[in-house]
Amino acid sequence: MRQLFIALLLIVGVSAASAHQLRTASTTVLFNERTGNIEVAHRFFLHDAEHAVKQLFDKKADIHQLESSRSQFSAYVQKHFQLESLNEEPLPLKEVGYEIDGTNFWVYQETPIVEGLAGLRIRNNALQDIWRSQQNLVNVEGNGPIQSVTFTVQDEWLEVRF
Numbered sequence: 001m002r003q004l005f006i007a008l009l010l011i012v013g014v015s016a017a018s019a020h021q022l023r024t025a026s027t028t029v030l031f032n033e034r035t036g037n038i039e040v041a042h043r044f045f046l047h048d049a050e051h052a053v054k055q056l057f058d059k060k061a062d063i064h065q066l067e068s069s070r071s072q073f074s075a076y077v078q079k080h081f082q083l084e085s086l087n088e089e090p091l092p093l094k095e096v097g098y099e100i101d102g103t104n105f106w107v108y109q110e111t112p113i114v115e116g117l118a119g120l121r122i123r124n125n126a127l128q129d130i131w132r133s134q135q136n137l138v139n140v141e142g143n144g145p146i147q148s149v150t151f152t153v154q155d156e157w158l159e160v161r162f
Contacts, residue, residue, distance in 0.1 A: 022048060023134045027081065027124060031113060031142035040093060040109040042077050048127065049073055049105040055130050063105065070105075074098040077107045080126040086119045086159065117143075119161035128153045 022045045030039045044052075046063070053061035053069045056076060061069040074095070083091040096108035120140060127134040128151070136151040140160045149158040 023127070023131050024048075024137070025126060025134070026137045026139070029083070029120070029122070029138060029140045031140075033113075033142070035110075036113055037110040038083070038091065038113055039096075040081070040083075040111075042081065042107040042109075042126070044077070044105045044107075044127075046100060046103050046105050052076075052127055052130060064100070070098060070100070073105065074107045077126050078109060080124065080128075081109070082123040083111065084121040084123075084157075085114065085117060086121060086161070088121065091120075117162065119159055121157045121159050122149060123157050124151045125153075125155075 025042065025044045025048070027040060027042045030041070032039050050063050053063050053073050057069065057072050061072070063069045063073060074097075078093065078095060081093070083093065085091065091111045091114065093109040093111045096110050098105070098107045100106075122138055122140075124136040124138055126136060128136075132153045134153070138149050138151070138158075140147045140149075143162050147160040149160060151158065
């Protein structure tokens with residue numbers, strides 16, 4: 001009987017833990033020589049995005065049902081992500097789109113590849129204004145070895161060099 005009780009406690013604990021926000025996001029910055037663009041793909045856990053839209057915009061926001069909630073969240077993500085050259089020259093990103101894919105919410109952006117770029121300065125503080133524990137991983141690919149930086153609430157700009 002005791003073993004059954006412990007097993008039930010474990011199942012309940014795992015279920016409760018999986019219902020909480022993960023407070024992590026990942027972004028891929030891809031240098032795509034074929035298109036001539038730096039392509040950016042932000043991935044947020046849908047559960048985190050659901051909670052975020054309610055805190056950021058409106059208690060009635062619904063990322064599943066309302067296009068306006070999806071659009072607002074995409075605009076928010078884009079506002080909180082920036083790329084610059086190492087000389088602090090902005091690389092203006094344009095919106096490509098966004099989508100829900102399974103348990104993820106994706107936001108897509110792009111900017112033309114700049115000749116002679118020696119590295120990137122990156123800013124990514126999405127969701128850190130509502131969750132101080134939010135971590136945002138950024139992987140930079142397609143221009144030498146993959147490089148990664150992780151943003152915590154203390155980070156403003158981080159750099160990768162090619």
